[in-house]
Every structure is written in structure tokens, then in C-alpha cells.
Amino acid sequence: MALTKVIGSGIGTVTNQFADANLPAGSVIQVVTASHDSRVDSTSTSYADTGLTCNITPSSSSNKVMVIVSQNLGQDRGNADASGDCQLLRDSTSIYEMTTMSFIEAGGSSTAKNIVSNSITVLDSPSTTSQITYKTQLAVNTTSNSGTSRANWGGPSIMTLMEVVG
Numbered sequence: 001m002a003l004t005k006v007i008g009s010g011i012g013t014v015t016n017q018f019a020d021a022n023l024p025a026g027s028v029i030q031v032v033t034a035s036h037d038s039r040v041d042s043t044s045t046s047y048a049d050t051g052l053t054c055n056i057t058p059s060s061s062s063n064k065v066m067v068i069v070s071q072n073l074g075q076d077r078g079n080a081d082a083s084g085d086c087q088l089l090r091d092s093t094s095i096y097e098m099t100t101m102s103f104i105e106a107g108g109s110s111t112a113k114n115i116v117s118n119s120i121t122v123l124d125s126p127s128t129t130s131q132i133t134y135k136t137q138l139a140v141n142t143t144s145n146s147g148t149s150r151a152n153w154g155g156p157s158i159m160t161l162m163e164v165v166g
Contacts, residue, residue: 020059023165029063030163032056037156040138042149047087047137050151054159057131062166067095067134069120071157074150084149085139088120090132096122099141123164134161 020029034054042048056065067088075084088096098118126132136159138151151157 020165025165027165028066028162029059029165030056031160033158033160035156035158036152039153040151042084042138042140042151045139045141047085047139050136050138050157052152052157052159053133053135054161055131055133056161056163058126058129058163060166061127061129064164064166065124065126065132065134066160066162066164067120067122067124068160068162069118069136069157071118071120071136071159072152072154073118073138074153075148085141086118086120086151087137088122089135089137090124090126095124096120125166134159 023029032054034052036051036053038051040048040050050071052069052071058065069088071086073084073086085097085099087094087098098120120136136151136157138149140149
């Protein structure tokens with residue numbers, strides 16, 4: 001394919017037209033992904049890290065970060081229906097929380113194990129150009145049933161971060 005040189009008066013300058021700062025709002029200018037596939041167990045009602053973390057450094061404080069999480073969660077309970085809690089953090093601040101995810105007893109077994117695929121999508125406004133760490137945490141909703149909440153169970157969990165022009 002031949003290159004064409006455009007010449008003529010009144011054409012103007014095309015300097016830096018494709019720089020990130022010149023892209024329209026809603027343009028995705030950076031994508032980072034992380035995965036974690038080692039199972040993490042929690043028997044505590046306090047949140048514990050699931051091992052799924054991802055970092056991004058926005059190029060402008062007015063840009064947003066789209067956070068997409070697909071994480072396998074589950075409950076291995078001792079003697080009753082059980083539930084767990086999950087949250088998404090930006091650095092140390094919770095920006096999304098899903099509490100009392102029920103894991104209903106399957107097949108009448110008091111020791112049944114259930115896996116659910118947890119999906120989280122959040123458009124975050126971090127207002128910074130410093131590196132940000134996003135991560136998920138898991139907790140048991142109640143310890144009265146001897147349950148164990150599990151993350152990354154039955155397959156890898158994935159987090160995708162996209163910087164979006166604000």
C-alpha cells in the first residue's frame with residue numbers, strides 16, 4: 001500500500017491528536033489483568049484476602065477505573081445452610097460489598113459443598129494518578145454452623161482493570 005502525503009493550505013496541524021488526553025470520554029486507554037487459582041479458606045467472620053489482587057496507575061486523576069471480577073466462591077459447611085460475605089477494596093477502602101451470599105444445602109446432605117461464580121463490575125472514581133491496588137476479601141457470615149468460606153475454588157479467579165477517560 002502506498003503512502004500518501006497530504007499537502008495544501010488550510011489543512012491545519014495533526015500534532016498529538018491520538019494522545020490519551022485528546023481521546024473522548026469513555027475511551028479505554030489501559031487494561032491490566034490478574035488471576036489467582038490457589039484456594040483460600042476462611043472460618044472467620046472477619047474479612048481475609050482471597051489472593052486476587054491487581055494494580056493500575058491512572059494517567060489522569062479525572063479518569064475512572066472499570067473493575068471486573070469473576071471469582072469462584074463456595075461454602076463447605078458442617079451441619080446447616082451457610083452463607084458468606086465478599087468485598088472489593090481499593091487500597092484499604094471497601095468500594096463494593098456483597099453480604100450474606102447464601103449457599104443452600106444441596107441434595108439433603110449436611111456436609112454439601114457449593115460453588116458459585118461471583119461477578120462484580122464497578123466503575124470506580126479513584127481521583128488519583130498514584131498506583132492503586134484492588135483486591136477481594138471473603139468472610140464467613142456466621143460461625144454457628146461450622147462452615148468454611150472458600151475463594152478460588154474450582155478454577156481460577158480473574159480481575160480486569162480498565163482505565164476509562166473521564
